Amino acid sequence: xxxxxxxxxxxxxxxxxxxSSVQNTGTSRLNMLQANSIQGNRLLRIDYENLxxxxxxxxxxxxxxxEKVDKEEKDVTSTxxxxxxxxxxxxxxxxxxxxxxxxxxxxxxxxxKTALGEVGIVVGTDGTLSLDRDKLAxxxxxxxxxxxxSSSDFIKRVSTVADRAADxxxxxxxxxxxxxTAAGGLDSSYLSKYNFSG
Numbered sequence: 001x002x003x004x005x006x007x008x009x010x011x012x013x014x015x016x017x018x019x020s021s022v023q024n025t026g027t028s029r030l031n032m033l034q035a036n037s038i039q040g041n042r043l044l045r046i047d048y049e050n051l052x053x054x055x056x057x058x059x060x061x062x063x064x065x066x067e068k069v070d071k072e073e074k075d076v077t078s079t080x081x082x083x084x085x086x087x088x089x090x091x092x093x094x095x096x097x098x099x100x101x102x103x104x105x106x107x108x109x110x111x112x113k114t115a116l117g118e119v120g121i122v123v124g125t126d127g128t129l130s131l132d133r134d135k136l137a138x139x140x141x142x143x144x145x146x147x148x149x150s151s152s153d154f155i156k157r158v159s160t161v162a163d164r165a166a167d168x169x170x171x172x173x174x175x176x177x178x179x180x181t182a183a184g185g186l187d188s189s190y191l192s193k194y195n196f197s198g
Contacts, residue, residue, distance in 0.1 A: 041176050044097075048173035051093035051102075052166050058086040059162035066150035072141060077133055080148070084121065084129045087158065091127055094165060101168050109161045111154055115147050 061083040068076045087109070094106040106127070110116075113123040120135030136144075147154060 045173050045176045047093060047097045048169045048176065051090065051097050052169035052173065054086055054089040054093055055162045055166035055169060058083070058090045059159055059166065061086050062155050062158045062162060065148055066152070066155045069145050069149045072145070076144070076148075077131075077136055080121070080136060081131055081133075083158075084131050088128045090162065090165060093169075097169065097172070099172075102165065105161045105165045105168075109158060111157055112147075116154065119144050119147050 061079065065076060065079045065083050068079055091106055091109065094102045110123060110127065116123060116129075119139045120132035120137075122130045122132060124130060146152060149155065
């Protein structure tokens, strides 16, 4: 119908090179936008999954350490090392997957840096932990129990943060996954406003 009107008006029925160029550019930009969005969401989902795994592991280590300390087991060094590693991983993923809740969890994970230092857990300026094995080995058993036992503020706080961060990461990963169609692309309603084709 449009072609007939063009012919009657004496306008060429061939598509304008400029119009074709604009339509092709619009289509390629749409494809780039969709590809970038899909890749970005995949990476975001991976970050949330990593956060969930590290937070789950941190919660487990905190519980295991508290149990060992409460039973006054002699060598808890390897468990403390694992806790420190999981703590640092969780803080790294909380920072990477920033958001109001994740920032809050990161800031509230640590409480008494001085007390932790007394049993060989050193808090760095960036908030990461490191372990002085000799200091932990030479620490008084009652002091270790007070700082790393199940009733300690540090263990309670770390356990709470780990549980909540894991739940939040799981919900966020599921939310990102919902934006995908069965074909692996983004939900078409999300990109429909960017439809540049004629």
